[in-house]
Amino acid sequence: MRAIFAAAVVACFAVSATLPVASFRLPAAGFALPAAGLRLPASGSAKVGVIRGRVDVRIGPSADVRPDPASLGMGNTRDAQDRRRSVVFLESFPRGAFERVPSDRHARMDQKNERFVPHVLAIAAGTWVDFPNGDRTYHNVFSLSKTKEFNLGRYAAGHSESVKFDQPGIVRVFCEIHSHMNAFIVVIAHRFFATTDDEGRYQIDGLPPGTYSLSVWNESIRGDPPKRTVTMGDAGDVDAVDFVIR
Amino acid sequence: MLATGWLTACLVMQVLPAGPIETGRGTVTISGEITATAGEKDQSAYFNFTDYEHNALRMFRLSVSGMWRPSPRFAFLTEVRSENVERMIPYALYVRVRPWMSRPFDIQAGRIPPVFGTFARRSYGTDNALIGYPLAYQYLTSVRPDAVPANADDLLMMRGRGWRVTYPVGNKTPGPGVPIVTAYRWDTGVEASYAGETVEGAFSVTSGTLSNPRVDDDNDGRQLAGRVAWHPAIGLTLGASGARGAFVDRAIVDAYEAPLGPHDYTQDAIGVDGEYSRGYWLVRGEAIFSRWALPKINMPFIDRPLDARTAYVEARYRFTPRLFAALRADTLGFSKISGQRFFGGQPTPWDAPVTRVELGGGVNIQRNLTLRTVVQHNWRDGGRVHERTYVSGQLSYWF
Numbered sequence: 001m002r003a004i005f006a007a008a009v010v011a012c013f014a015v016s017a018t019l020p021v022a023s024f025r026l027p028a029a030g031f032a033l034p035a036a037g038l039r040l041p042a043s044g045s046a047k048v049g050v051i052r053g054r055v056d057v058r059i060g061p062s063a064d065v066r067p068d069p070a071s072l073g074m075g076n077t078r079d080a081q082d083r084r085r086s087v088v089f090l091e092s093f094p095r096g097a098f099e100r101v102p103s104d105r106h107a108r109m110d111q112k113n114e115r116f117v118p119h120v121l122a123i124a125a126g127t128w129v130d131f132p133n134g135d136r137t138y139h140n141v142f143s144l145s146k147t148k149e150f151n152l153g154r155y156a157a158g159h160s161e162s163v164k165f166d167q168p169g170i171v172r173v174f175c176e177i178h179s180h181m182n183a184f185i186v187v188i189a190h191r192f193f194a195t196t197d198d199e200g201r202y203q204i205d206g207l208p209p210g211t212y213s214l215s216v217w218n219e220s221i222r223g224d225p226p227k228r229t230v231t232m233g234d235a236g237d238v239d240a241v242d243f244v245i246r
Numbered sequence: 247m248l249a250t251g252w253l254t255a256c257l258v259m260q261v262l263p264a265g266p267i268e269t270g271r272g273t274v275t276i277s278g279e280i281t282a283t284a285g286e287k288d289q290s291a292y293f294n295f296t297d298y299e300h301n302a303l304r305m306f307r308l309s310v311s312g313m314w315r316p317s318p319r320f321a322f323l324t325e326v327r328s329e330n331v332e333r334m335i336p337y338a339l340y341v342r343v344r345p346w347m348s349r350p351f352d353i354q355a356g357r358i359p360p361v362f363g364t365f366a367r368r369s370y371g372t373d374n375a376l377i378g379y380p381l382a383y384q385y386l387t388s389v390r391p392d393a394v395p396a397n398a399d400d401l402l403m404m405r406g407r408g409w410r411v412t413y414p415v416g417n418k419t420p421g422p423g424v425p426i427v428t429a430y431r432w433d434t435g436v437e438a439s440y441a442g443e444t445v446e447g448a449f450s451v452t453s454g455t456l457s458n459p460r461v462d463d464d465n466d467g468r469q470l471a472g473r474v475a476w477h478p479a480i481g482l483t484l485g486a487s488g489a490r491g492a493f494v495d496r497a498i499v500d501a502y503e504a505p506l507g508p509h510d511y512t513q514d515a516i517g518v519d520g521e522y523s524r525g526y527w528l529v530r531g532e533a534i535f536s537r538w539a540l541p542k543i544n545m546p547f548i549d550r551p552l553d554a555r556t557a558y559v560e561a562r563y564r565f566t567p568r569l570f571a572a573l574r575a576d577t578l579g580f581s582k583i584s585g586q587r588f589f590g591g592q593p594t595p596w597d598a599p600v601t602r603v604e605l606g607g608g609v610n611i612q613r614n615l616t617l618r619t620v621v622q623h624n625w626r627d628g629g630r631v632h633e634r635t636y637v638s639g640q641l642s643y644w645f
Contacts, residue, residue: 017567060272062265062268062272063508064265064266065266065275066265066275066277066311067266067275067276067311067312067313067323067325068278068311068323068370069311069323069324069325069337069338069340069359070325070338070359070367071340071359071367072352072354072359072361072367072437072439072441073344073350073354073439073441074321074342074344074350074352074354075441076350084272110444131261136443136480137480138480138481138523142567143567144567144568144610144612144613149566149568150567151526151564151566151567153524153525153526153564154481154523154524154525154526154528155525156480156481157480165374174613180265181256182265
């Protein structure tokens, strides 16, 4: 009887472990095609606009630290993880949005005070991300994400390793040594996205007139992400495209 | 159409845990671990038993850890654990205090983690490179705190039978002996630790000993234990530990105080440990020398304290982000005594020496879901079974 119970509990946990903790479900036809006839304006064209707004994330910061009864002390004091950082991006986009990213484009995710900084990094597909170790201890950056699976091994302060992210998707990054270290890399196929600032504000530049669907990603969103449809006329900028995430 | 698919992949979150459960405005965190280990039954060799009923290679374990940190200076921690769906036992239950926030100095009081060595503080399924435990932390010797041999022959008769020991003095009920350092129970007392960048140290006063941690004291004796560690380079740690504590049960000590005079029947231990990691390699090792002093009751006397020496080296290598392999080589030896009825009266190790090699590999199905399998071979110079190979598999999940 005990064995059956034990097997059942393990099976339950194994199944639950394979379920996404946070996932977006999109309607089957949830992607608008590039707005008909829209083209990116030639360089120097005046007819480009900006979408601005704010993402209000009503969740608190998280320490993400497991209880450590086997430790002999408090360990280092760490800043709480700011989970309010979001990425706003276009679901429909102008033609020509997918121009090649320069092969040497680099972004940076530091390891400082046993945290990844920034906690959320949005990049265009094809970008390299450098992972410099700024701590006086080893870190071992890895990801088992379907979008990009990698393990950089253990390396010391002052050293850096890089990974190229070719495929769009979400990459969850961890340190094998410090289980409380985690971060997100949001890889987007085009360049029309923005990461929110400390106040939750964002701005997407360089858009020609047209109708766009905007969506937002945040680590706390469960289920369908909020969306907005925005029409940008010849006049240009669109303000106050706001989102609320509870 | 160009990128219809990209967003699908983008918006399907990674299959990963949420991490610890937080409540009380982040002051309370709860985490857990479930480990299911399957292996063949063993009712004759008992190489991996942690007591008379629990086999480390065939065990279901559930543990829940909690921490309440009402202020940066104070934290209350606990871990409760159940093995084979038996009752939950508080493995850890203590308060942690940091008197000066600017200094990495902490005091812990209650049922606390051991300061000696390293393995007992990382014996969780997720931290163990393999499935089995090092001999020093698991293998049951033929020494008991509540029952002692009256003479050398009583002790030699129990060679290789540490899972079920009987002696004529003290508790006559058959019961398991003790490992050198148990990784399955923690002691009760107070400890202080300092964790500097290149040097760290910890010191504890507890009621039990390394091999017999206790909540209630059985002999009014205290154990003093300490460890210092040096980090000469990033990735390299060298440590040294020592411990001394009253081992034998008070009832036995009292019974023989009049005829034998006052003695300290202690367990003394010293150990060194090391860890080096780089790239995809992790190498660890420990060596421990332990000595138990028992009453000299009858002829042929156990005329010297009983020594045990053990050492292990383990290595883990990651081939890919998901796949890894690990190996541990382990040895346990004992000092010699002479009896009359056994081994022709020749000096003989008081317990049967054991050698163990464990080789395994695993896959991280997810970050927090690991499947491992190991092959473990044991050699023992005595006991009912001298050699045995085990195959075991383990699924461990944590959040």
